[in-house]
Amino acid sequence: MRGSPAAKVRRQPPPRSKHLPFRQQIFFFRWLGTAGNASLGVTIIAERSVAQVNMGVDYYNILKVNRNATDEDLKKSYRRLAMRWHPDKNPDNKKEAEAKFKQISEAYDVLSDPQKRQIYDQYGEEGLKGQIPPQQNPGGSGGFGFSQRDADDIFAEFFGANPFGGMGSRFGSSAAGGSRSTRFSDSSMFGGAAENMFRSTYGSEPAGPRKAPPIENKLPCSLEELYSGSTRKMKISRNLLDSNGKTTTVDEILTIDVKPGWKKGTKITFPEKGNEQLNVIPADLVFIIDEKPHGIFKRDGNDLVINHKIPLGEALTGTTINLTTLDSRNLSIPITEIIHPGYEMLIPKEGMPIAKEPGKKGNLRVMFDIRFPSRLTAEQRTGLRRLLVGS
Numbered sequence: 341m342r343g344s345p346a347a348k349v350r351r352q353p354p355p356r357s358k359h360l361p362f363r364q365q366i367f368f369f370r371w372l373g374t375a376g377n378a379s380l381g382v383t384i385i386a387e388r389s390v391a392q393v394n395m396g397v398d399y400y401n402i403l404k405v406n407r408n409a410t411d412e413d414l415k416k417s418y419r420r421l422a423m424r425w426h427p428d429k430n431p432d433n434k435k436e437a438e439a440k441f442k443q444i445s446e447a448y449d450v451l452s453d454p455q456k457r458q459i460y461d462q463y464g465e466e467g468l469k470g471q472i473p474p475q476q477n478p479g480g481s482g483g484f485g486f487s488q489r490d491a492d493d494i495f496a497e498f499f500g501a502n503p504f505g506g507m508g509s510r511f512g513s514s515a516a517g518g519s520r521s522t523r524f525s526d527s528s529m530f531g532g533a534a535e536n537m538f539r540s541t542y543g544s545e546p547a548g549p550r551k552a553p554p555i556e557n558k559l560p561c562s563l564e565e566l567y568s569g570s571t572r573k574m575k576i577s578r579n580l581l582d583s584n585g586k587t588t589t590v591d592e593i594l595t596i597d598v599k600p601g602w603k604k605g606t607k608i609t610f611p612e613k614g615n616e617q618l619n620v621i622p623a624d625l626v627f628i629i630d631e632k633p634h635g636i637f638k639r640d641g642n643d644l645v646i647n648h649k650i651p652l653g654e655a656l657t658g659t660t661i662n663l664t665t666l667d668s669r670n671l672s673i674p675i676t677e678i679i680h681p682g683y684e685m686l687i688p689k690e691g692m693p694i695a696k697e698p699g700k701k702g703n704l705r706v707m708f709d710i711r712f713p714s715r716l717t718a719e720q721r722t723g724l725r726r727l728l729v730g731s
Contacts, residue, residue, distance in 0.1 A: 396464050396465030396466060397443075397446075397447075397465050399446070399447035399450050399451050399460065400447075400451070402443050402444060402446075402447040403417045403418060403421065403444065403447045403448060403451065404417055404421070405417050405451075407461070409451070411452065414448060414451055414452050415452075415498075418444060418445075418448040418452075418494075418498070419498055419583055419584065419585070420583045420584075421440075421444045422441065422444055422445070422494075422495055422498070423581075423582070423583040424583065425437050425440040425441045425444060426441055426495070427441055441491055442491050445489070445491035445494045445495070446491075448494060449489045449494060450468065456468065498585075499581070499585060499618055549619050549620055549621050550619070550620060550621065551620075551621040551623070552614055552615075552617070552620050552621060552622060552623035553623060554609075554623055554624045554625070554626045555614055555623050555624070555625050555626065556626045556627075556628055557625075557626070557627050557628070558627075558628050558630045559572065559574075559596065559608070559627040559628060559629055559630060560630045560631075560632050561598060561602075561629055561630065561631060561632065562631075562632045562634070563631060563632070563634040563637055563639065563666055564666050564667075565598055566598065566600070566601070566602055566603075566629070566631065566639075566692070567600060567601075567666040567667060567692060567693065568600060568666070568667055569597070569598055569599055569600040570598045571595065571596070571597055571598070572595070572596040572598060573593055573594070573595060573596075574593070574594045574595075574596060574627070575591060575592070575593055575594075576591070576592050576593075576594060576613065576625065577589055577590070577591050577592075578590060578592065578613065578614065578615050578616075579615040579616060579617075580615075580616050581616045581617075581618070585618070587616075592613070594610055594613070594625075596608050596627060598629070599695055600693040600695065601642070601692055601693035601694050601695030601696075602629050602695055603629065603631075603639075603695075604629055604630055604631045604639075605628060605629060606628070606629040607626050607627070607628050607629075608626070608627045608628075608629075609624050609625070609626050609627075610624065610625040610626075610627075611624050612624060613625035636663075636664075637666065639692060640705075641702065642691055642692050642694050642701070642702030642703075643691040643692070643702040643703050643704070643705055644666075644690070644691045644692060644702065644703075644704050644705070645704075645705045645707060646663065646704070646705070646706055646707065647707045647708075647709055648661055648706050648707070648708055648709065649708075649709045649711055650675075650679060650708050650709070650710055650711065651710075651711050652710055652711060652712050652713065654675070654679075655678065655679035655680070655708065655710045656678055656679075658674075658675050658676050658677075659675045660672055660673065660674045660675065661673045661675060661706070665690065671687075671690070673685070673687065673706070679708045679710060680710075681710060683708050684705055684706065684707055684708075685705070685706040685708070686703050686704075686705055686706075687703060687704040687705075687706065688703050689701045689702075689703065690703065690704035691703045691704050691705075
């Protein structure tokens, strides 16, 4: 041993595959050494760890889980993130929410499927796209169809339906009877049995959730409010679903701007402000205008009607009537004509505002109730006969 020449070590460069990309190469290290008459050959095969491979889209990071995440971890994370980023829950930032919602759904679709996850962990996103060399595809060159599930379908698996009221699929589904659009185009990847193992196809659109019937409430308004307009604040309590599917009760303040000229029966609808439930689109909350009775005026369409009592003498000789309008103005109306039973005086543009024609109003109609005397003296009778009949 001592007299033996120094052992020489030959290092061979790692062979490069002609087909695998550099980041997916398997490296071989071989040491050949001699010591005396003994020879020893040692072969060490070391494969790069998955963490060193460029995976493209990082589905684990999108779902906020580690690479050892269990199915329960994936479900819990998906449920939380999907509820947070559902587009219908982010109306003020819908574009960004739609993109994140699709990413979250795509990540869960891949990682929750054992076969897809295995391919992704080994080959990254390129593997899902079919970028695997022929020698790694012993099944042949048969085509492989890899369809990504629809984001709304995945969401429905957890919550039964869209609790925020979204209808159907908004992320690229095809017509009924076809297949979903997919992020991964068909390509030559695995053949034979592998194709049947991984292919995921979808037919017609799933039936949408049912809509809860509207909740209707009367909103009593005075004639003055309907004449001038007003703002009403309505406090409601409703049940919402949290990220875990549990129900919580919240209070909300709804603002109703009553427009001048609105009529009894006018409906104000707050879409889907009812309670959130699984498999049910929340009900619309509907307020229906109701007119309170007024002590002086009565509404007839766009007109206001008033009954004014007048003594017989004033009906015959004339008078002036004074009225206070619904917006607190004083009107003095001279009566110069003889008032007879059934007589109606029309005062233009003193009625209700016309909601569909801003600036225009209906008319004020004055109906007279003539009060006759209950008795007359002989002298009064004689005088009236002389004036009215003549003798």
